[in-house]
Amino acid sequence: MIEQDAHGCTTNDQVTWSWAGLIRGMRSMVPLALGGLTDGIVWGVLAHQAGLSLIEVLLMSGLVYAGSAQFLAITLWSVPLAAGSILPIIVTTLIVNLRYLLLGAALRPWFARLHPMRTYLSLFFMSDENWALTMREFMEGRRDTAFFLGGGLLLFVAWVGSTVIGKMVGLAISDPVQWGLDFVFTAVFLTLLVGMWKGKSDLLPWAVAAIVAVGAARLLPGSWYILLGGLAGSLVGAIKSDKHVK
Structure with missing residues (x-):
């Protein structure tokens, strides 16, 4: 019989933290980090258009890091x-x-065994890509938690560095419209939407989000329509998922 501890790990699981695992995490993340450079540069250009200073770009990318x-x-x-x-x-x-919150909860069975300082340091560098690769590592039986920190560090440096590059590129562009950069934000989110589309089941939540957002934009000042549209679509999606599970 295989015994499990309070975190769901088997008693013979050996959770480790090593420099070798950290370096391996960095190496595994290189392709994804290179692929994300374009997004960071685009965001930096948009930040320049919005009037953010170089210090503000560094602070937002370094502290929000999302x-x-x-x-x-x-x-x-x-x-x-x-x-x-x-x-x-x-x-x-x-x-x-x-x-x-959900991604962090999924990592708890392994990271709860580490010293709190290592756990919290690692979790600061969490990203979707880093989480996915680390979970694959754990599912395949490897238990070196430094892998997560290594991948996260590389992605962090790539993201912050590319946003700064984008800010500097924005400084060199006197007329963003001439280069079509006024459409960059729209293009980025259209690309994200295409990647997120899972089929006809997404149609209702997306439609509700769009209707609420358009209505709020007409009735309310400022940019509350983004928040309200997102909340409405998320609520409909959650209700649909709950009914499907039942």
């Missing part, structure tokens, strides 16, 4: 930043990043 949330936040950004526009940015970023 590409999808940063793309949404930059659409809500105004210079100077009005008091009424801060709350939608905070709430929108929170909602977009709520998925990390």
Whole structure:
């Protein structure tokens, strides 16, 4: 009989943390980090268009460190930043990043065995790509938790560095419209939507989100329509998923 501890791991699982695992995590993440450079540069250009300084770009990329949330936040950004526009940015970023609660919970069986400092340091660098590769490692029987930190560090450096490059590129462009960069944000999110489409089951939540967003844009000032549309679509999607499970 295989015994399990309170975290669901078998008693013979040996959770480790080594420099070799950290380096292997970095190497495994190289293709994904290179693929994400374009997104970071695009965000940096958009940040420049929104009026963010180099220091603000560094702080947002380094502290928020969430590409999808940063793309949404930059659409809500105004210079100077009005008091009424801060709350939608905070709430929108929170909602977009709520998925990390689930991702972190999935890692708990292994990371709960580490010293808290190693756990919290590693989790700061969590990303969707890093989580997916690490979970594959664990499912295949490898238990070196430094793999997660190594991959996360590389992605972090790539993201922050590419957003700074994008900011500098934006400085060199006097007329973004001439280069078609006024359409960059729309193009990025169209690409994200195509990648997220899972079939006809997504049609109703997306339609509700669009209707609520358009209605809110007409009735409410500011950028609350983004938040309200996202909440409405998420609620419909959650209800549909719950009924399907039952």
